Amino acid sequence: MLLVTACLAPAAAEDTGLSASAVGYRVAVYPIDNLTNSPAPLTEIRRLMIGALASRGVQIVADEAVEQVMKRHRIRYTGGVDESTAKALKSEAGADGVLIVTLEMFEAGEIPKIALIARLVDNDPVAIRWIKSFGLAGDDKPGFLGLGIINDVHQLQYMVLTQLAASLADNLAKGAGRVIAGTGERTFQPKLFYASEKLDQVRHGSYAVMPFSNRSKTYRAGQLLMLHFIEQFNLTLDGDVRMMEPGVIRGLMLSHRIIMNQGMSYRDIDALGLPLKIDYFITGNIFDYVNYASALTGPRIDFSTMLLKAGERRVLWKSNSYNAGNDPVYVFDIGKVHTADELATKMVRAVTLKMLRWK
Amino acid sequence: MHKPTQGEIRGMLRISLAAIVCAGMLLAMVTMQGCATRSTNVFRDPNMDFGSVRTVAVMPFANFGKDAQGSDRVRDVFITALMATGSIYVIPTGEMWRGITGASMANPTTPAVAEVVRLCRSLSADAVITGNIREYGEVRAASTAADVISMSLQLIEGQTGKVVWSASTTYGGVGVKDRLLGGGGQPMNDITEKAIHDLINKLFE
Numbered sequence: 001m002l003l004v005t006a007c008l009a010p011a012a013a014e015d016t017g018l019s020a021s022a023v024g025y026r027v028a029v030y031p032i033d034n035l036t037n038s039p040a041p042l043t044e045i046r047r048l049m050i051g052a053l054a055s056r057g058v059q060i061v062a063d064e065a066v067e068q069v070m071k072r073h074r075i076r077y078t079g080g081v082d083e084s085t086a087k088a089l090k091s092e093a094g095a096d097g098v099l100i101v102t103l104e105m106f107e108a109g110e111i112p113k114i115a116l117i118a119r120l121v122d123n124d125p126v127a128i129r130w131i132k133s134f135g136l137a138g139d140d141k142p143g144f145l146g147l148g149i150i151n152d153v154h155q156l157q158y159m160v161l162t163q164l165a166a167s168l169a170d171n172l173a174k175g176a177g178r179v180i181a182g183t184g185e186r187t188f189q190p191k192l193f194y195a196s197e198k199l200d201q202v203r204h205g206s207y208a209v210m211p212f213s214n215r216s217k218t219y220r221a222g223q224l225l226m227l228h229f230i231e232q233f234n235l236t237l238d239g240d241v242r243m244m245e246p247g248v249i250r251g252l253m254l255s256h257r258i259i260m261n262q263g264m265s266y267r268d269i270d271a272l273g274l275p276l277k278i279d280y281f282i283t284g285n286i287f288d289y290v291n292y293a294s295a296l297t298g299p300r301i302d303f304s305t306m307l308l309k310a311g312e313r314r315v316l317w318k319s320n321s322y323n324a325g326n327d328p329v330y331v332f333d334i335g336k337v338h339t340a341d342e343l344a345t346k347m348v349r350a351v352t353l354k355m356l357r358w359k
Numbered sequence: 360m361h362k363p364t365q366g367e368i369r370g371m372l373r374i375s376l377a378a379i380v381c382a383g384m385l386l387a388m389v390t391m392q393g394c395a396t397r398s399t400n401v402f403r404d405p406n407m408d409f410g411s412v413r414t415v416a417v418m419p420f421a422n423f424g425k426d427a428q429g430s431d432r433v434r435d436v437f438i439t440a441l442m443a444t445g446s447i448y449v450i451p452t453g454e455m456w457r458g459i460t461g462a463s464m465a466n467p468t469t470p471a472v473a474e475v476v477r478l479c480r481s482l483s484a485d486a487v488i489t490g491n492i493r494e495y496g497e498v499r500a501a502s503t504a505a506d507v508i509s510m511s512l513q514l515i516e517g518q519t520g521k522v523v524w525s526a527s528t529t530y531g532g533v534g535v536k537d538r539l540l541g542g543g544g545q546p547m548n549d550i551t552e553k554a555i556h557d558l559i560n561k562l563f564e
Contacts, residue, residue, distance in 0.1 A: 192552065194442035215428055263453030287432050302548070304435045308451065315451055318439045322548050 028095035037219035052165035080247020112153035115341035135341030184350030193319035205279030206242040221289035273310035298325025299340040404523040420490035421468040429495030472520030479517030505544025
């Protein structure tokens with residue numbers, strides 16, 4: 001454990017100095033939001049994450065200060081931050097941003113698997129500054145005679161946390177990363193889609209991704225897919241774009257007692273869109289989000305996506321996507337996707353790129 | 360001219376009989392293959408101007424299959440495919456449910472005439488589409504299994520509440536090839552798309 005902690009420092013002695021805007025930027029690390037519906041070492045993962053960030057020069061707000069704010073304001077939900085909570089963290093704990101880490105998958109068996117989605121939310125104004133998902137399975141690269149298989153979940157933990165910490169430190173040092181190019185992998189393109197002729201106007205404005213309606217058997221799959229969409233939108237859009245923090249939307253829905261069991265109605269669009277000045281809503285249904293459907297297929301994901309323009313109350317995009325982990329495979333399991341996290345990333349990226357670059 | 364012997368005649372008769380039996384079997388295979396794959400029935404009101412239907416609400420489908428989620432999945436794919444034609448706009452499901460609640464519908468899968476008229480007025484829709492999922496999932500025949508979908512749709516005009524179009528289709532199932540060679544049939548998503556495209560083609564004929 002000590003060896004793993006020590007190893008979370010950057011391997012190379014490169015300059016990880018923060019940018020001018022990030023100097024003095026203090027990050028409050030929230031407790032891990034566990035969406036696996038099974039036990040996981042959340043405290044250990046959080047501690048390792050803090051260690052990895054601190055070793056890269058990121059200033060971390062003391063745990064006691066964060067706990068005091070959470071206790072004082074009775075904050076129980078750690079999957080997002082609303083405006084009042086962000087203000088409290090800024091004024092009382094001196095945090096410029098909140099790091100929200102969601103545990104998507106954790107299996108410590110013979111072939112361990114771990115996947116995390118982390119995002120950094122600025123407190124003033126409340127906005128998503130950085131978001132990244134990363135997951136690994138022990139058999140991602142089995143190699144010759146299976147010599148590359150990783151059986152130790154702690155090793156996987158270290159690899160995932162190192163990647164996330166390095167990406168966040170990079171963002172604080174250099175600002176937003178490059179916008180991804182292309183149209184996504186062909187295998188993961190949506191199978192059916194409708195694109196309005198007004199879709200090419202969707203390049204500017206503010207976006208809100210709603211939790212997808214979960215028709216699958218996986219615990220909170222709708223929230224997981226929502227986070228993947230936020231990540232891909234952040235990577236695809238540039239320029240004058242604002243991505244709404246889900247915690248802010250959640251806070252408004254709770255205060256207005258808005259429940260959306262069957263999707264968004266026009267009243268919901270107005271109730272959320274007008275006060276928060278949201279131009280576009282992304283929502284949909286998820287029917288399958290399985291990490292292990294069978295030995296042959298691996299993970300399986302089936303979802304539909306809808307893009308609504310708030311002002312006109314019109315559907316501009318609707319698509320259906322379904323894929324399994326062995327879809328890109330032609331021979332010898334080459335190209336097989338081993339985790340639902342990676343499959344979701346590829347599928348959501350393909351939908352997002354197709355939707356936002358439609359002509 | 361050589362007169363055929365009795366043995367030669369018997370031989371020719373045997374060959375002819377074998378040829379007839381083979382042809383019959385081939386015909387049966389083709390027919391059975393067709394039966395296992397697809398069948399469609401359509402009703403269309405000749406007095407209806409289908410070009411005036413620009414906005415529809417797709418009601419929840421009645422589910423008679425084994426898969427509890429089958430009707431939701433099929434309906435979702437149908438909405439996308441219908442919108443993809445570019446001719447018909449489908450009201451978002453959330454707004455449709457708000458209309459259902461406002462119209463006080465007892466059973467949205469089988470709406471009454473007055474309920475349809477009320478719903479279409481509140482949603483500004485030209486028509487509603489209802490559907491039934493008769494079969495969705497795996498069907499077994501002896502030692503073979505395959506996925507099958509059997510469904511029907513109805514288009515109900517919004518001002519009068521009359522059914523102006525109805526069609527049904529079946530795709531998948533266990534065919535002769537599956538019985539002889541195995542294989543498990545076609546994937547569920549593929550036959551669902553085929554069935555839906557078949558129905559949409561019938562709607563726009």
